[in-house]
Amino acid sequence: MSMIDDPAITALTRFLDVNVFRSELVMSNMANIDTPGYRTRDINFSQEMQRAGGNLEYASFSPVARSVRGLMERPDGNNVSLERESLLLADTQLSFNLGVQLLRDEFKGILSAINSGSGGSGS
Amino acid sequence: MNLFGMLAVSGSALTAERQRAEVVTSNMANMETTRTPEGGPYRRQLVVFRSRRMPQFPALLAGFGNVSARGVRVDQVIADARPPLQRYQPGHPDADAKGYVSYPAVDPVEETADLLGAVRAYELNASAVQSTKTMIQQSLDLLR
Numbered sequence: 001m002s003m004i005d006d007p008a009i010t011a012l013t014r015f016l017d018v019n020v021f022r023s024e025l026v027m028s029n030m031a032n033i034d035t036p037g038y039r040t041r042d043i044n045f046s047q048e049m050q051r052a053g054g055n056l057e058y059a060s061f062s063p064v065a066r067s068v069r070g071l072m073e074r075p076d077g078n079n080v081s082l083e084r085e086s087l088l089l090a091d092t093q094l095s096f097n098l099g100v101q102l103l104r105d106e107f108k109g110i111l112s113a114i115n116s117g118s119g120g121s122g123s
Numbered sequence: 124m125n126l127f128g129m130l131a132v133s134g135s136a137l138t139a140e141r142q143r144a145e146v147v148t149s150n151m152a153n154m155e156t157t158r159t160p161e162g163g164p165y166r167r168q169l170v171v172f173r174s175r176r177m178p179q180f181p182a183l184l185a186g187f188g189n190v191s192a193r194g195v196r197v198d199q200v201i202a203d204a205r206p207p208l209q210r211y212q213p214g215h216p217d218a219d220a221k222g223y224v225s226y227p228a229v230d231p232v233e234e235t236a237d238l239l240g241a242v243r244a245y246e247l248n249a250s251a252v253q254s255t256k257t258m259i260q261q262s263l264d265l266l267r
Contacts, residue, residue, distance in 0.1 A: 028193040031136030035172040
């Protein structure tokens with residue numbers, strides 16, 4: 001098994017992808033906070049993680065954005081909630097940070113394995 | 124689906140909200156204007172927002188079939204249909220035969236609330252830009 005194709009790295013890459021996709025939706029919702037008739041859109045995070053984890057080919061990862069139900073609708077047909085989007089923005093940002101830190105850690109492990117192969121003089 | 128596309132989405136919102144604030148401030152400035160190039164009193168302006176799909180870089184988008192990002196733009200600026208306010212000022216040069224002057228139907232409270240809304244939405248999207256910048260910076264840190 002190749003170390004670079006580590007399932008942990010693949011899973012973390014998916015995690016970052018899903019997070020970026022979600023924050024893109026959050027940004028779209030925020031941008032359209034005053035657009036009449038706009039409906040809040042989001043993804044099902046765990047479902048997208050499972051789907052993304054199921055197929056390992058990068059190109060075939062195509063997440064699906066859905067309208068969020070159960071939000072209070074304003075008279076102009078817009079149902080974007082400021083609080084929901086702000087919290088989700090913080091959520092995705094911190095999750096993204098977590099993913100990046102874990103990925104760095106994985107790479108650091110690989111790097112130290114490479115360096116220790118050269119008799120310890122490499123590090 | 125990319126981090127730089129997110130900047131464009133928030134950027135479109137910043138532009139749209141600023142345009143909205145501009146329209147509101149011009150409404151406020153022309154609250155008492157009775158003469159316009161088109162003739163008659165100033166008409167209160169309103170912006171209409173419309174969501175739009177963001178143009179994406181095809182190369183960056185390779186493999187991602189569904190474009191999810193939706194920005195916003197000002198679709199049109201319309202004039203408020205409300206009739207002008209009539210004020211009795213017989214000495215005014217723009218007074219009609221009965222001595223009434225037509226003033227723009229601009230409600231200062233309404234405009235202030237609208238301006239606050241625009242500013243809040245602008246702030247919200249500015250913080251979204253900050254957040255995107257942090258995420259981009261973090262991904263760049265992976266290279267170090």
